Amino acid sequence: MIVDCAHYQDGRRQHEGAMPLEQAAAHAGQGGFVWLGVFEPGPEELASVQESFGLHELAVEDAQAFHLRPKAEQYEDGTELIILRTARYDDEREEIDTGEISVFLxxxxxxxxxxxxxxxxxxxxSRLERRPELLRAGSAATLWAILDQVVDGYAPVVAELDRDIEQIEATVFAGAVAPTERIxxxxREATDFYRAVHPLLAVLTRRLQTGRAPAELLPYFRDVHDHLLLVNEEVAAQRDLLATVLEANIAVISVEQNKINLRQSATMERLTVLASVFLPLSFVVGFFGQNFGWLVSHITSFTAFLVLTLCGLLLPCVLLYVWLHRRHGRPAPPVPEVGSATRLRP
Incomplete structure (x- = not known):
């Protein structure tokens, strides 16, 4: 879909509204330059643009594919293809939306x-049309305007990523467990964003070093380069910080897991002690609960019943208490110091 198409000459737009494609191709060789803006064109529309302006087939094929990294290609007819990655932060989903701009220059x-x-x-x-002194520099001025807007759009994304990272960082370093999936x-978003920002530095640096930009536009391209360099450093720092936060979160998870294991061990120890106490008591009760002749004939009074049952119940408890007390009160064997010599008896 053609969004806008205009002919610029002597630093000004020569008409109101968008021109048809055929008229734009005719004006392209009559002085000044034509800026054609297309949004997600279909194969037929893209073929019409290629035929009208004589674009290289490989360049058109590149414009149809989605790239992970910005790049620049120069073709034999003098046409240059610059591919840029755009980014925008979605507040509702808390995610980065990316796009792509292919510039045939x-x-x-x-x-x-x-x-x-x-x-x-x-x-x-709109911003470039308000700057006729830059439009007089030719078609390269449009590349500066596009680069300037794309790089300026990176700054809010960096700020929102910083905010998200600070929230995760505050959670982790407060000793709480943060969602690992969110980290x-x-x-992943910071890495994808880095792939959009870092290669663009090489594209801008090459343009500045080879002198492809007009002299009057060089300060503006250098300004975009400086802003892009700052964004690149911030995104690289965010990636490193997220790696540190991820390691710290794993450490917090390990500490929490150790606490759970300790609580489970203490619970199992209490249950083991209770089982140890009731095991001999269950044996005694079961033994005296047997209905055989000797036991029935010898327990003929209440006193005999108390002596046999109470002694049978209390004695295992006393013996178990003494054994547990001695077991827990026994000192641990000394650990020899590192480097100390141990004397052996003959």
Whole structure:
């Protein structure tokens, strides 16, 4: 879908509204340059653009694919293809939406093909149209306007990632367990964002070093490069910080698991003590509960019943108490110090 198409000459837009594709191709060789903006075109529409402006088939094929990294390609006819990655933070989902802009840059025309909702360029066009002194520099001015808007759009994403990381960091370093899935998700988003930012540095550096930009636009391209360098450093620091937070969260999880294991061990110890107490008592009760002749004939009075039953119950308890007391009160064997010599008896 063609969003806007305009012919610029002497630093100004030559008409109101968008031109048809055929008219734009005709104006491309009559001085100035044409800026054609297309959003998610279909194969037929893209073929029409290719035929009208004589684009290289490999360049058009590149514009149809979604790339993970920005890049720049120069073709024999002088047309340059610059692929940019855009980013936008969605507050509701707390995730980063990405898009892509393919810029076909030639002396007499600029074609921008946008993919994804995070690739809006209306602001860049309006801002450039208010700067006739930059439009007079030619089609390269549009590349600066696009790069400037894309890089400026990175700053809010960095700020929102910082906020999310600070929340996770505060949770982890307070000793609480943070959702590991959320940390992995943030690290994946930071990595994808880094892939969009870092390769673009090489594209801008090459353009500045090879002198492809007009002299009057060099300060503006250097300003974009400086902003991009700052964003790149911040994103790299966020990746490292998320790796540290992930390790710290794993350590907190290990501590919590150890606490659970200790509580389970203490519970099992109490249950073992109770079982040890009732085991001999159950044996005594079961023994005296047997209905055989000697036991029935010898327990003929209440006194005999008390002596046999109470002694039979109390004696195992006393013996068990003494054994447990001696077992817990026994000192642990001394641990020899490191480096000390042990003398053996002959």
């Amino acid at each position: 030639a002396e007499h025309f600029v074609i921008t093909i946008r993919q994804g909702i995070a690739s809006e360029l209306t602001g860049a066009r 992995y998700s943030l690290r």
